[in-house]
Amino acid sequence: MNISRKLMLIVILTAAEVSITVYSAFEIAKGAKFHQLNFLHLKYTHQLTKSVKKIENDLPIDINTIESDIVLIRQQPIECIEEINPLNYAVMKFINTEQTLTICEKDIEIADKTLLSVTQYKKGELSRDDFLLNLNVALVSFNKHSEMFEEPIRKTVSFILMTLIPLVIVISFFNIIFISYLSRTISSSIRNLTLLLSSKPESNINLDDELDIKTSGELKALVIAARQRIKNDLLNIENSIELKEIINSQTASLQQANDELAQFAYRASHDLKSPLSGAKSLAHFVIEDIKAGDTEEASRNALVIYQQMEKLETLVVDILLLAKAEIGSEDRDVIDFNQLIIDMKERLTWLMKDNPCTLETTINLSVPIKSEKARFAQIIENLISNGLKYYDRNKDSPYVRCDIFNEQETFFITVTDNGMGIPQKHQGEVFDMFKRFHAQTSTGSGLGMALVKKHIEYLNGEISLQSSDKGTTFKIVIPLDKLI
Numbered sequence: 182m183n184i185s186r187k188l189m190l191i192v193i194l195t196a197a198e199v200s201i202t203v204y205s206a207f208e209i210a211k212g213a214k215f216h217q218l219n220f221l222h223l224k225y226t227h228q229l230t231k232s233v234k235k236i237e238n239d240l241p242i243d244i245n246t247i248e249s250d251i252v253l254i255r256q257q258p259i260e261c262i263e264e265i266n267p268l269n270y271a272v273m274k275f276i277n278t279e280q281t282l283t284i285c286e287k288d289i290e291i292a293d294k295t296l297l298s299v300t301q302y303k304k305g306e307l308s309r310d311d312f313l314l315n316l317n318v319a320l321v322s323f324n325k326h327s328e329m330f331e332e333p334i335r336k337t338v339s340f341i342l343m344t345l346i347p348l349v350i351v352i353s354f355f356n357i358i359f360i361s362y363l364s365r366t367i368s369s370s371i372r373n374l375t376l377l378l379s380s381k382p383e384s385n386i387n388l389d390d391e392l393d394i395k396t397s398g399e400l401k402a403l404v405i406a407a408r409q410r411i412k413n414d415l416l417n418i419e420n421s422i423e424l425k426e427i428i429n430s431q432t433a434s435l436q437q438a439n440d441e442l443a444q445f446a447y448r449a450s451h452d453l454k455s456p457l458s459g460a461k462s463l464a465h466f467v468i469e470d471i472k473a474g475d476t477e478e479a480s481r482n483a484l485v486i487y488q489q490m491e492k493l494e495t496l497v498v499d500i501l502l503l504a505k506a507e508i509g510s511e512d513r514d515v516i517d518f519n520q521l522i523i524d525m526k527e528r529l530t531w532l533m534k535d536n537p538c539t540l541e542t543t544i545n546l547s548v549p550i551k552s553e554k555a556r557f558a559q560i561i562e563n564l565i566s567n568g569l570k571y572y573d574r575n576k577d578s579p580y581v582r583c584d585i586f587n588e589q590e591t592f593f594i595t596v597t598d599n600g601m602g603i604p605q606k607h608q609g610e611v612f613d614m615f616k617r618f619h620a621q622t623s624t625g626s627g628l629g630m631a632l633v634k635k636h637i638e639y640l641n642g643e644i645s646l647q648s649s650d651k652g653t654t655f656k657i658v659i660p661l662d663k664l665i
């Protein structure tokens with residue numbers, strides 16, 4: 182039985198006990214009322230006796246007092262009949278005291294007759310002696326009835342006392358025992374649950390199984406609801422922690438992007454400024470040379486301006502490429518790497534012309550690679566051009582080698598050279614914008630490796646490098662699923 186039913190049972194039992202006790206109190210009080218009525222009956226009979234005595238002593242008849250005494254005498258048997266309910270009647274019948282009712286009825290009947298005599302006497306239809314006789318007969322009956330009434334009433338009242346009081350005691354006793362039993366079962370289930378919940382997590386108790394065995398009803402529902410609530414709260418906390426982490430990491434990456442952008446703006450304007458101001462001064466010289474008629478000097482300076490402008494163009498093109506690297510394009514197609522290498526070589530003719538390096542490329546792909554061709558062209562061209570630019574003049578057979586291949590689910594590009602290498606302390610900065618470590622060796626914007634890195638990140642890949650004075654290897658790894 183669940184706790185609410187047990188509590189309901191306790192309430193019902195207590196209510197029943199209180200009702201029976203109150204009812205018994207009323208019934209017991211009723212016994213006293215019967216005695217009180219009989220006492221009043223005797224009192225009014227005695228008053229009437231005194232009036233009758235006066236008549237017998239030839240005193241004048243106080244008819245009104247006599248009439249009111251009879252009315253009063255008649256009232257007690259009426260009240261007595263009204264008090265007796267069907268249960269009382271059944272009890273009276275059971276213990277043979279139902280003659281009480283008959284006594285009352287007879288009393289009322291005699292009182293009615295006597296009142297009739299009063300009326301007749303008042304009208305002069307009855308003589309004084311007959312009236313006196315009637316009154317004496319009535320008095321005898323009233324006295325006799327009062328005496329007769331006492332015994333059955335005493336018997337009835339004592340029966341009620343003898344039955345109701347033990348009944349109340351038995352019921353109270355039963356209630357105490359049963360309610361204590363119910364309270365014990367309630368408190369023991371609460372105690373069991375408390376013990377179960379306060380058991381240490383390492384005690385190997387399976388809470389779900391134990392809950393099934395040891396609890397039921399509302400307690401079980403309460404624990405399940407509480408656990409669910411705690412679970413939800415924990416989930417909310419986890420979510421808010423996760424959310425905080427996401428916000429923190431996004432703030433950090435935004436901050437980084439912001440810093441990069443500020444640095445980029447500074448470096449880009451700086452790098453754009455020097456060829457521009459150089460060209461401006463040279464243009465001034467050219468004008469002076471032409472004015473002086475020195476066309477040879479003028480054309481030499483114009484050539485320098487041209488070279489400066491070429492540098493500027495390369496820088497601007499690289500900046501544009503870098504800006505575009507993070508923007509995806511719909512222009513995806515199967516890449517013909519052989520053609521891509523041929524085109525690249527053509528574009529690098531200026532670099533390869535007087536370059537002692539051998540350039541070797543291998544392509545070994547078992548699946549077609551589908552992506553934006555421009556990205557791969559820029560990646561490969563930058564890596565190879567660096568290998569060519571930063572070759573080691575002190576080595577006999579400088580070379581650059583590029584391998585493009587796939588293994589299972591991964592696509593690889595490796596570019597190896599035996600060039601001058603990148604100083605150990607700068608290897609972490611190779612992919613930063615405008616970082617150049619061999620500025621004297623060759624020209625460049627310092628944006629090539631930053632561009633390569635951006636492309637690789639866009640393709641969800643990774644780029645790593647190994648470098649020493651023996652040479653440098655760049656290794657690119659891209660998951661194939663991004664390329665099909």
Ligand SMILES: Nc1ncnc2c1ncn2[C@@H]1O[C@H](COP(=O)(O)OP(=O)(O)O)[C@@H](O)[C@H]1O
Pocket residue numbers: 563567568571598600601602603611616617618619620624625626627628629630631653
């Ligand atoms: N293969 C390489 N061998 C030696 N140094 C390299 C190589 N690749 C890159 N570097 C170094 O990294 C710097 C950054 O490269 P990059 O971003 O391509 O700029 P750059 O315009 O100078 O080529 C280069 O200036 C160079 O110092």
Ligand SMILES: [Mg+2]
Pocket residue numbers: 563566567625629630
């Ligand atoms: Mg470069």
